[in-house]
Amino acid sequence: MPQFTVNELTEKIKHKIIVENQKDIKDASNKEIYGALASLLIEEIQYNWDTTNKKYKEIECKQIYYLSMEFLIGRLLESNLLNCGLLDITNIALKNLGFDPEQIYALERDPGLGNGGLGRLAACFLDSLASLEYAGHGYGIRYQYGLFEQRFIHGNQIELPDYWLNDGYAWETRKEEESLCIHFNGIVHMFKKNDGNLEFKYENTDKVMAIPYYIPIVGYQNKIINTLRLWSAEPVLNEKMNSTKEVTRYQDLNHQHSIEQISGFLYPDDSTHDGKLLRLKQQYFLVSSSIQHIIQTFKRNHSSSLTCLPEKVAIQINDTHPSMAIPELMRILMDDEGYGWDIAWDITTKVIAYTNHTTLSEALETWPKEMLNQLLPRIYMIIEEINERFCINIWYEHPNLRERIPEMAIIADNQVHMARLAIVGSFSVNGVARIHTEILKNKEMKHFYTLYPDRFNNKTNGITHRRWLLKVNPELSNLITEIIGPEWIRRPKQLISLIKYSKDRSFLEKFYDVKQKNKQKLANLVHQRTGILVDHQSIFDVQIKRLHEYKRQLLNIFRIISIYNDIKNNPNLDMIPRTFIFGAKAAPSYHLAKEVIKLINKVASIVNHDPDIRGKLKVIFLENYNVSLAENIIPAADISEQISTASKEASGTGNMKMMMNGALTVGTLDGANIEIRDLVGDKNIFIFGLTAEEVIHYQQNGGYNAVDIYNTDERVKRILDQLHHGEFGKHDIEFKDIYYHILSHNDPYFVLKDFDPFIEIHNFVEQAYRDQFTWLQMSVTNIAHSGKFSSDRTIQQYASEIWKIKPVYESYP
Numbered sequence: 001m002p003q004f005t006v007n008e009l010t011e012k013i014k015h016k017i018i019v020e021n022q023k024d025i026k027d028a029s030n031k032e033i034y035g036a037l038a039s040l041l042i043e044e045i046q047y048n049w050d051t052t053n054k055k056y057k058e059i060e061c062k063q064i065y066y067l068s069m070e071f072l073i074g075r076l077l078e079s080n081l082l083n084c085g086l087l088d089i090t091n092i093a094l095k096n097l098g099f100d101p102e103q104i105y106a107l108e109r110d111p112g113l114g115n116g117g118l119g120r121l122a123a124c125f126l127d128s129l130a131s132l133e134y135a136g137h138g139y140g141i142r143y144q145y146g147l148f149e150q151r152f153i154h155g156n157q158i159e160l161p162d163y164w165l166n167d168g169y170a171w172e173t174r175k176e177e178e179s180l181c182i183h184f185n186g187i188v189h190m191f192k193k194n195d196g197n198l199e200f201k202y203e204n205t206d207k208v209m210a211i212p213y214y215i216p217i218v219g220y221q222n223k224i225i226n227t228l229r230l231w232s233a234e235p236v237l238n239e240k241m242n243s244t245k246e247v248t249r250y251q252d253l254n255h256q257h258s259i260e261q262i263s264g265f266l267y268p269d270d271s272t273h274d275g276k277l278l279r280l281k282q283q284y285f286l287v288s289s290s291i292q293h294i295i296q297t298f299k300r301n302h303s304s305s306l307t308c309l310p311e312k313v314a315i316q317i318n319d320t321h322p323s324m325a326i327p328e329l330m331r332i333l334m335d336d337e338g339y340g341w342d343i344a345w346d347i348t349t350k351v352i353a354y355t356n357h358t359t360l361s362e363a364l365e366t367w368p369k370e371m372l373n374q375l376l377p378r379i380y381m382i383i384e385e386i387n388e389r390f391c392i393n394i395w396y397e398h399p400n401l402r403e404r405i406p407e408m409a410i411i412a413d414n415q416v417h418m419a420r421l422a423i424v425g426s427f428s429v430n431g432v433a434r435i436h437t438e439i440l441k442n443k444e445m446k447h448f449y450t451l452y453p454d455r456f457n458n459k460t461n462g463i464t465h466r467r468w469l470l471k472v473n474p475e476l477s478n479l480i481t482e483i484i485g486p487e488w489i490r491r492p493k494q495l496i497s498l499i500k501y502s503k504d505r506s507f508l509e510k511f512y513d514v515k516q517k518n519k520q521k522l523a524n525l526v527h528q529r530t531g532i533l534v535d536h537q538s539i540f541d542v543q544i545k546r547l548h549e550y551k552r553q554l555l556n557i558f559r560i561i562s563i564y565n566d567i568k569n570n571p572n573l574d575m576i577p578r579t580f581i582f583g584a585k586a587a588p589s590y591h592l593a594k595e596v597i598k599l600i601n602k603v604a605s606i607v608n609h610d611p612d613i614r615g616k617l618k619v620i621f622l623e624n625y626n627v628s629l630a631e632n633i634i635p636a637a638d639i640s641e642q643i644s645t646a647s648k649e650a651s652g653t654g655n656m657k658m659m660m661n662g663a664l665t666v667g668t669l670d671g672a673n674i675e676i677r678d679l680v681g682d683k684n685i686f687i688f689g690l691t692a693e694e695v696i697h698y699q700q701n702g703g704y705n706a707v708d709i710y711n712t713d714e715r716v717k718r719i720l721d722q723l724h725h726g727e728f729g730k731h732d733i734e735f736k737d738i739y740y741h742i743l744s745h746n747d748p749y750f751v752l753k754d755f756d757p758f759i760e761i762h763n764f765v766e767q768a769y770r771d772q773f774t775w776l777q778m779s780v781t782n783i784a785h786s787g788k789f790s791s792d793r794t795i796q797q798y799a800s801e802i803w804k805i806k807p808v809y810e811s812y813p
């Protein structure tokens with residue numbers, strides 16, 4: 001980026017405001033300043049964007065495409081300024097002009113184009129791809145409505161639509177000239193050609209236009225700008241129609257509306273797969289437009305035939321949601337490009353790679369075969385053929401697996417099993433943390449692992465340290481740079497040098513001051529949003545993530561109730577004041593999760609207003625948890641609650657973000673917690689509860705009885721009875737669902753089983769916190785080891801082990 005002086009930048013902002021708003025800077029609103037800055041920055045980015053594209057084309061390097069139904073990119077102004085190397089001078093210029101930079105950055109709408117971990121991971125990956133100089137781009141959907149906005153009314157979650165495009169979106173460019181046509185429904189005709197091969201033609205399909213919007217992905221101070229392409233669904237233009245019948249149909253408003261619905265809203269349920277037709281349309285819409293575009297780009301940039309595609313393209317599919325990329329690529333290669341099955345299959349299975357993000361059976365995707373057949377007849381035909389060849393191959397080549405065919409077949413029980421399709425049609429299948437991959441290999445996908453042992457691999461998740469440390473915690477970042485130099489910014493593993501200072505009192509004091517400042521800042525935000533005063537000297541105990549039974553917010557709230565009961569019994573209880581901070585959205589149809597939200601709010605309102613508690617306990621449930629709120633909470637966390645039922649959380653990434661900001665993890669041996677423990681050692685993390693083996697053993701053999709615990713642990717009995725008798729509710733019926741769910745369904749997530757170990761480990765936490773020197777040492781040890789969890793490491797592993805690519809300037813100096 002051309003580097004300006006503060007004065008030059010100031011003049012540019014002033015000029016922009018005059019040209020675009022016809023006013024002097026002193027009369028400009030924060031919103032106008034935001035607009036001016038974004039527009040200046042886009043102009044700066046444009047040049048490098050163009051250069052990057054030309055460079056990629058010139059050197060004909062391999063391109064990586066990350067296909068995802070979700071991208072949770074967060075706000076972009078501040079992070080783009082940072083990556084362009086303009087953040088510091090912009091902050092100075094704004095302050096000189098009398099504006100508060102933070103207020104201006106906060107004006108940007110946070111695009112909620114994802115549910116949680118899976119969508120945020122996609123965004124971290126794009127940041128790392130560009131920052132490490134890899135030619136890697138994203139394809140997704142430009143939903144008109146992002147994830148709902150959450151409000152609490154009488155403690156209940158209310159969902160409001162998130163029309164995030166209301167004021168326009170500064171970072172996108174509509175590329176109408178690159179529109180593509182997507183076909184749904186219709187009938188497929190099969191012809192025999194003279195050469196004996198088959199030819200397929202489609203008739204009477206419903207056509208939908210896919211218009212791409214480009215968003216620049218700015219690499220960290222390296223002039224690389226990659227592209228995130230988001231597709232928007234629109235009706236076909238009149239002039240592209242072939243018959244008057246078609247014209248009349250497309251002029252029908254209902255019809256137009258049903259087309260726009262395809263990119264209308266993000267599905268807010270990441271807990272259950274419910275097999276809705278619109279969701280299937282969305283998936284095919286993403287897949288067909290992206291694959292068509294990828295093929296077009298390949299043809300434009302290379303003179304070689306599509307048999308070379310695997311040398312020049314890898315497509316990573318983010319969970320099974322885009323798994324129809326496999327039959328879609330087959331379709332284009334065969335029906336449009338004229339290849340026979342075997343060549344098309346060879347190309348496809350060398351291009352597609354699949355990442356699995358969950359083993360929860362409720363979330364595994366299957367589609368009723370009739371639905372798929374009707375909506376996408378040609379795609380269904382191809383899936384049938386893939387299935388048939390797959391099953392025949394097992395029968396003849398792998399007789400040891402013959403009996404397993406019913407559990408492995410892609411089409412079985414009238415359903416199309418998308419994970420099976422993704423495994424069969426790809427060259428790589430990866431899990432997202434070591435334990436998760438092991439569970440895939442040895443349990444959930446074990447027969448596939450027997451069949452394709454080399455296909456399975458692990459890529460432990462990561463987070464971009466540029467957003468999650470450098471941007472969100474500038475004071476800590478400056479302190480780190482002061483003591484170990486700036487190397488860590490480009491090589492986050494260098495954070496390990498902090499170990500040398502983990503006992504250095506003067507450094508620890510400075511670290512303490514930074515943490516306190518961040519806590520005070522969060523306390524201010526809490527006060528401003530909720531009116532509740534929190535003591536920044538109390539322990540900030542944080543659980544922020546989607547609300548799911550397996551994540552066990554319930555275990556956390558049971559402990560809070562237990563502490564509350566202890567204080568009521570003994571108002572002089574000696575304890576360090578605690579502030580519990582929650583952030584969580586529940587899927588709108590997830591009844592039990594919504595009950596838990598209501599319960600947390602109820603406990604909060606009782607605890608926060610009970611004079612007996614005298615500031616020992618505060619419970620804060622912040623509304624509308626999203627990326628921006630996470631950015632405010634994480635730098636202030638003392639404790640990071642990662643307490644899922646072991647074996648259920650594939651990886652988790654909040655655990656990494658909080659560790660990187662010096663919070664200590666209280667966690668089960670699940671997901672990436674295990675790898676965090678391996679690095680920092682048992683002394684620097686608080687591990688408790690059942691192991692994955694134990695959980696799986698109970699699930700397979702029985703032997704756990706929740707009622708026994710209810711009958712023997714008085715604390716547990718009291719808490720559950722409080723729920724049952726309505727002590728936490730106005731009405732008797734409130735929270736009875738939770739009570740019965742635990743006791744009559746034998747507590748499927750082992751909340752009661754892990755209750756005592758959870759209380760116990762927190763006694764250790766409290767002891768540790770009393771010795772501030774030790775605590776700070778533990779925090780710094782965590783930060784020092786957090787470099788491994790930069791998504792730079794993850795992306796380097798995808799690059800070398802799956803995609804076989806090198807950074808552009810390394811391979812072509």
Ligand code: 26V
Pocket residue numbers: 115116117118119121267269270271272273274319357358363432461649650651652653671
């Ligand atoms: C599932 C579904 C089911 C159908 C309806 C829409 C929908 C949307 C999202 C999902 C994804 C569930 C899987 C998921 O989010 N997994 C999370 O992925 C994170 C990144 O790898 C990982 O850290 C979390 O542990 C894992 O739960």
